[in-house]
Amino acid sequence: MQHPSASERRQSVRTGVVWTAVSALLDEPGSYPEQQARIVDIGGGTGGFAVPLAQLGHRVEVIDPSPDALAALDRRAREADVADRITGQQGDLTDMADLVGADGADLVLCHGVLEVVDDPAAALASIASVLRPGGHLSLLVAQRHAAVVARAMAGHFQAARDLLDGPDADRHRFTAEEIGPLLAAAGLDATTVHGVRVFADLVPGSLLDLEPGAASALAELESAVSTRAEYLPLATQLHVLATR
Ligand SMILES: C[S@@+](CC[C@H](N)C(=O)[O-])C[C@H]1O[C@@H](n2cnc3c(N)ncnc32)[C@H](O)[C@@H]1O
Numbered sequence: 001m002q003h004p005s006a007s008e009r010r011q012s013v014r015t016g017v018v019w020t021a022v023s024a025l026l027d028e029p030g031s032y033p034e035q036q037a038r039i040v041d042i043g044g045g046t047g048g049f050a051v052p053l054a055q056l057g058h059r060v061e062v063i064d065p066s067p068d069a070l071a072a073l074d075r076r077a078r079e080a081d082v083a084d085r086i087t088g089q090q091g092d093l094t095d096m097a098d099l100v101g102a103d104g105a106d107l108v109l110c111h112g113v114l115e116v117v118d119d120p121a122a123a124l125a126s127i128a129s130v131l132r133p134g135g136h137l138s139l140l141v142a143q144r145h146a147a148v149v150a151r152a153m154a155g156h157f158q159a160a161r162d163l164l165d166g167p168d169a170d171r172h173r174f175t176a177e178e179i180g181p182l183l184a185a186a187g188l189d190a191t192t193v194h195g196v197r198v199f200a201d202l203v204p205g206s207l208l209d210l211e212p213g214a215a216s217a218l219a220e221l222e223s224a225v226s227t228r229a230e231y232l233p234l235a236t237q238l239h240v241l242a243t244r
Contacts, residue, residue, distance in 0.1 A: 009215035010208055011048075013200045016219045017226040018111070018239045019052070021194060022138050025241060026058065026107070037106040040130065042093060043113030047073040047086065050109075054082035063099055065092045093123045096130055104132035111140035115172040124186035131244040137188055139240045140196065144173035145233040150201070176232045179240055188242040194226040195235030 004012070012019075026037055037058045041050045044062035046069050054060050054077065062073055070088040077086040091099050093113070108127050114120045127137055144163065151160035163173070174182070180190045200222060208215045225231040232238065 006209040040105040041109040054085040100130040128186040142173040194239040197236035
């Protein structure tokens with residue numbers, strides 16, 4: 001068996017908690033006939049999640065405004081031999097309802113996108129409108145408190161101070177307390193919240209590359225702290241599963 005490269009090991013430390021939660025959701029007995037959920041990955045970029053989900057047998061539609069990202073997605077899907085289960089469509093959150101159509105989606109992934117849109121509440125309302133009743137949202141957002149710590153540790157004290165004062169200072173990062181009400185306003189119930197990358201961004205990459213077993217030990221530690229409320233404010237990202 002081929003060993004994962006250093007960059008694959010680092011990537012699995014960063015995304016392991018999210019992957020475990022999403023794949024467990026899809027794996028629930030009787031949820032999706034013949035393992036074929038209809039998944040929409042809004043702002044799915046080059047397919048970092050879309051391709052492995054298609055490898056599980058699901059149908060994944062990536063909607064993204066970037067033609068370059070969609071070209072890379074297409075290459076990646078062909079290399080992984082899942083091109084028949086992945087569609088890339090150029091568009092953004094405002095096109096979602098038209099692109100998804102009346103049938104709706106079982107699962108929408110929105111990873112790293114709420115941070116870049118002007119109106120996160122409107123974005124969540126668009127997502128809710130394309131979910132089938134009982135459908136799920138996998139939401140990954142940047143977490144504000146960790147961004148303050150990261151800026152301070154890099155010596156950017158004024159930038160840290162500017163971020164400190166909450167939603168008015170920074171509408172593009174979120175806290176665990178803000179996410180629930182934001183989802184509820186869109187008609188979505190948050191079912192789980194995980195902290196993602198609590199330690200991963202603080203550990204030198206060279207340690208993970210050189211120390212045998214370090215990456216998998218760190219991935220286990222990330223998993224262990226991901227559900228501990230006291231560690232949520234330290235997490236670079238929050239992963240929320242929500243249901244319509
Ligand atoms: C930080 S990347 C995240 C990519 C991918 N979801 C991931 O987790 O690796 C943000 C993505 O959102 C896309 N994007 C930017 N504005 C968007 C919008 N208004 N609607 C949908 N996607 C958007 C970008 O093209 C980019 O691919």
